[in-house]
Amino acid sequence: MKPSIPKGTRDFLPSQVAKRNYIFDCIRSVFETYGYVPIETPVMENLATLTGKYGDEGDKLLFKILNNGDYLAKADSEALSEKNSAKLTKSIAKKGLRYDLTVPFARFVTMHQNDLSFPFKRYQIQQVWRGDRPQKGRYQEFYQCDVDVVGSDSLMYEAELVKIYDDVFTALRIPATIKVNNRKVLYGIAEAAGVEEKFMSMTMAIDKLDKIGQDGVTEELMQRGITTEQADFIMSTLKIDNLNDLFEAFSASPTGQHGIQELREFHNYLDRTETNNNIQFDISLARGLTYYTGCIFEVITDKVNIGSIGGGGRYADLTSSFGLKGVSGVGVSFGAARIYDVMEELDLFPSDISQTISVLLIAFDEMTHGHAFSVLSELRANGIKSDLYPSPAKMKKQMKYANDISVPYVLLVGSEEMETGQYSLKDMNTGEQKKYSIEDIKTVLA
């Protein structure tokens, strides 16, 4: 058969893994500097843990795992005869692949609440799966890098997480714009316009402002059952771009004013630190995930058209659906695959990251090959990343291999070298070649 992999998934060559690890290492090191600790959760969760957390659309994109054994015997025969897939799912699939890292984290916190000290700061770098139709920068399997802190509602953490974004994108040299808004501000707009019951629907329309423009949003609002007067009011509120005026506009909305207060407090913290990237209040930023309740964030880079490369926000009540109440959390996520694509496109990866060994040993015949193996052992015992070509093949072939794997040095082991103990070390970049004793080689390559 012809080999293939499922759509939206990818293999990774060694050089690609090296690049990805470069991103992970950078992110991980920033996370740890800020006091976050790593955890891991299973790739599959009970379907009941996942369903209903991401809205109806999200539920459709969840990968469900067919039960083992004779699953049809226990299937809902009524749903089966009705050909009702949604109804049938519950009886034939108990598990699903995780859709993000935040919901499994909420489950984790609830289950292990007695083992954790709050505020609990964790990071997690693992794959997630979504049954979306693939496009550039959109895969069915991809890594997310999440940092979250639960057990505190201090706005200090919102500022801290934005600063983490700033640090990571600065280190990776990606020019980023970090957009900030607050769900309470959006709710305030709905409240002031008298459309509280259409809050979710309204935010989805507002979120498209960049894409479809003011007229488009107005039209969409009306399609969603909002009157012309209400839509006009909403659109005029969206034009207010400073917090003080917005505060005034929310005189009839305590929630809206509370949202403004939170944004002010967030800025008070953030203003006490230096940032390199553009941090922007964007009243039209909405974000789809239903569980956000306070500040929300999204990161884009205007150099590459690939959608957002990060997002997150405050969720006051995520653990309550698992029975743990009153635990507020806030977190952000980095989209590793998209960050990779952006860096590839902007050519931001350092050139030396795929290098695996420092020196390749080359022997000329059976006898020197055996000797080279003992030299190899000694280099390795001294922590020098090294390898020996597996046979005394033609030099051209061995040199070509060295060139192909871009090893910086080649050590030639011939009979002359073996007798004198002076080995020829060739610098593959300059082409220069000098003789050294093993002791000297250890210091040159150390």
Next chain:
RNA sequence: GUGGUUGUAGCUCAGUUGGUUAGAGCGCCGGAUUGUGGUUCCGGAGGUCGUCGGUUCGAGACCGAUCUUCCACCCCA
């Protein structure tokens, strides 16, 4: 999930209104060079034209289905 798009050698792509044995560049392998790679020259290998079916005397080309890619929605990292 809806509408569209793509698929020919390892890679990037040609391939005429349907007509012999499907081409190029790069890469790969071998040699020029039996102790020297990345340059040069010479030679060579490599394809079930995504897959299955249909139309036709004849299909890489036309039709259908399917898989995949990318794009616009939807949503999102």
